[in-house]
Amino acid sequence: MPRKKFLNETANTPTSTMELVSPITEVVTRAMNCSTKHFNYLHALDTNLDKLEQEMAQLNERKSDVNHNVIAEATNTQTSTMELVK
Numbered sequence: 001m002p003r004k005k006f007l008n009e010t011a012n013t014p015t016s017t018m019e020l021v022s023p024i025t026e027v028v029t030r031a032m033n034c035s036t037k038h039f040n041y042l043h044a045l046d047t048n049l050d051k052l053e054q055e056m057a058q059l060n061e062r063k064s065d066v067n068h069n070v071i072a073e074a075t076n077t078q079t080s081t082m083e084l085v086k
Helices: 017-085
Strands: none
Touching: none
16 A cells, blocks of 8 residues: 655655644744743733732822821811911
8 A cells, every 4th residue: 555645754755744744833832932922921910910909009098198197287287276366
């Protein structure tokens, strides 16, 4: 029974097995590299988003503290002024 051409044992034939497998391997390798890069990007994005949310919460707490201090100072100043007027 004759063998198929692409299974020919001579490596110089244009339809050798390596010539068929090599492009497929290259495509799979490039697809995996691309997928890995996108996964790493998305993972870093998720991590950065969590960090930004934590920092935003801290900034909001600090803003609230400053607002309370301003209100307290304004109240004390107003009280002191009223005492001087009496």
